[in-house]
Amino acid sequence: MARNTFGVREGEKTVALPDKPDAGLYFIGRIRTPWKERKDCPKNARESDALCTVELDPRFAEGLKDVETCSHLVLLYWMDQAPRNLVLQVPGHYGSQHGTFALRSPARPNPIAMSVVKLHGIEGGKLIVSGLDCLDGTPLLDIKPYLSSTDSMPDAVVGWRKRED
């Protein structure tokens, strides 16, 4: 089942993407992590409590006002090395075929990753967080306060993972 970085495995399927994008994103910063290559990244964020740093473009620095009062944040970031045309995937650690939208794989039409992180502090405009598993230098798209009232669903179930875990 080996593939070079992000090639197509048996059981995977690609589709033609639209001719042109519908909207544009700004990279508003970079995420600094201890992981320089994909093979070094934790398989998921639960496996790591490594402290990582979020470096925000100074032009947006004032947007951090009151962020220090948040215990947890939602980070959105851009998985710029992922292919965008896979609709069916065979994740290496499962070995079975699943739809892209039933997976948290970086490979998806819009490779936007979402991670909930714990905020440890803000120093000189840089956020110190834990709960990430991405490559060093990953482009940052957004920082949001985590709202337990709407974002926390402790009883949520992903049925296919329960069957295969």
Add this chain to the structure above:
Amino acid sequence: MARNTFGVREGEKTVALPDKPDAGLYFIGRIRTPWKERKDCPKNARESDALCTVELDPRFAEGLKDVETCSHLVLLYWMDQAPRNLVLQVPGHYGSQHGTFALRSPARPNPIAMSVVKLHGIEGGKLIVSGLDCLDGTPLLDIKPYLSSTDSMPDAVVGWRKRED
């Protein structure tokens, strides 16, 4: 404190945006909701258990395999009517100034909204969900399975909201 749709209020601050985007997004579908104008939208998703429909572009339909086994999903969508240059905002229902990254306002450098929704069913490639508060026709960017192990933080706190609520 009135402003016409998204004008700048007293206490708000804008910055110059980068000259050009760094990456492109595809709109992969549309979200159908009962709300045709901003004034009709629930102030937040907790206020509504309205059933909404997620219409995925048929080219990506196979990506839904196994999504039906998920009780909850993360939806990312594009708030295409929001300004992108605000770093300090004065939300009408608070009346005090906060940084964009301490708010869930649609106005942000990359106006990507994130909502956790309950999945009620999938019919003919359309997802029936509850937990949304966005305008009818909002462009869809991504569908992800909600993973309680990494996404659920019941004890998370947003300190400034606690003070002002």
